[in-house]
Amino acid sequence: MRGKTAEDLKLLDLLDPVAEAVGYEIVRLRLMGGERNQRRLQIMAERPLLEDGTGGDMNVEDCAKLSRAVSEVLDAADPISGEYTLEVSSPGVDRPLTRLKDFDTYEGYEARLELDRLAEGRKRFRGVLAGVEGDQVAIDLEGEEETALVPFAWIVEAKLVLTDELMKRGAQTRAARLESDEQQTSE
Template sequence: MGYDIVRVQLSGGDRLCLQIMAERRSDGSMNVDDCAAVSRAVAAILDVEDPIDSAYTLEVSSPGIDRPLTRLSDFERFAGFEARVEMALPVDGRKKFRGRLLGARGEEIVMVCEEAEVALPFESVHKAKLVLTDELIAASQQAEDRQDGEGRSAED
């Protein structure tokens, strides 16, 4: 369908929620119409396959500005921005890191934390996400402005 899945998460106790975060492969954006299209397609597959034994709510959304980083390519794509990374296994005695992403080097995430460069093995990342900063908000707004400009004709 032209979308990348960012994350799939089943959560909740008595009332389960299946959350699917997706984005357009072409430009990384996601609007309400995109969410509806993905939701319809996924609901049809889930109705046939029936992989979840109990009742649940399906929620399809954009990853948002302070999005989770789930693929090694995400760390490259968002190099220069601040992120929080939590490791499954300690690296140099720590599990939690916050700093500016420098990208990826092989199978490692490289970032600057407390003015020192740190390389973290991608396979040991428990969870990671961008930190909402003024810089990230400004970059997101610029990307939206570019997308809006591409969709308009000279007469608009």
């Protein structure tokens, strides 16, 4: 889910080490557009989540830093034919969930899942994330008594639902980041 196409996956192989070297993780990468339209390489990234719960966010300076690092490698390797625009951003509060660990990190928050096949007669599900069991995502679905287990490999799209609780978490993350930045500049 971090990349949709074979070209996306090749770019992830090239750019993951670059992002990690400058202190970030790529959440999602998409190369969009075709022959007629100028292509757009969209990278969503974040700081790794630390054991103390800090990290996991990106500010404008972080985006610029990652953009410069990625641009150098893209210019040297030239893996994309033709012109393209590079966009680097944070995943945002109602972020996509693209890695198995994301479903653990956001346990207790509401999410929407879309599968590549029918399960229980449908492809789309909405519920509260209940963590991960092996390679399966646990989710408490609306109107169901038991927690459903969905194989991660079946999920083609997953996203957090914007709720007051999620907004509060986002505000707390930003506040912790600002406090951490202030402490570092005063030292």
